[in-house]
Amino acid sequence: MNQTKEKKRLEVAKIEDLPLQVGKEVNVGDHEIALFRLSNGKIKAIENRCPHKQGPLSQGIVSGEFVFCPLHDWKIDVSSGEVQKPDDGCVKTYPVEVVDNIVYLII
Numbered sequence: 781m782n783q784t785k786e787k788k789r790l791e792v793a794k795i796e797d798l799p800l801q802v803g804k805e806v807n808v809g810d811h812e813i814a815l816f817r818l819s820n821g822k823i824k825a826i827e828n829r830c831p832h833k834q835g836p837l838s839q840g841i842v843s844g845e846f847v848f849c850p851l852h853d854w855k856i857d858v859s860s861g862e863v864q865k866p867d868d869g870c871v872k873t874y875p876v877e878v879v880d881n882i883v884y885l886i887i
């Protein structure tokens with residue numbers, strides 16, 4: 781049987797509440813999420829815990845499509861969630877929709 785878990789669309793922020801290249805922490809149920817508005821205007825959402833030692837990625841430095849963990853500087857792709865070499869790991873990513881300047885998470 782093909783079971784699909786129903787996803788919800790939740791409003792989490794307004795575009796103007798997300799300064800460029802500054803992360804914002806958002807908590808939805810058990811999910812701790814880091815929201816980013818990149819310099820190219822794209823909005824990205826990833827798990828807010830670094831796979832190394834749980835550093836809060838929403839407080840990291842954003843550069844292009846990457847965030848650098850504030851604790852030990854691991855570099856993480858905010859689109860794929862993948863940690864860049866020489867380090868290894870992956871964080872969960874969440875789909876985002878923007879409608880009329882409102883940011884929604886699909887979760």
Ligand code: FES
Nearest residue numbers: 830833835849852
């Ligand atoms: S906790 Fe993120 S690099 Fe160490």
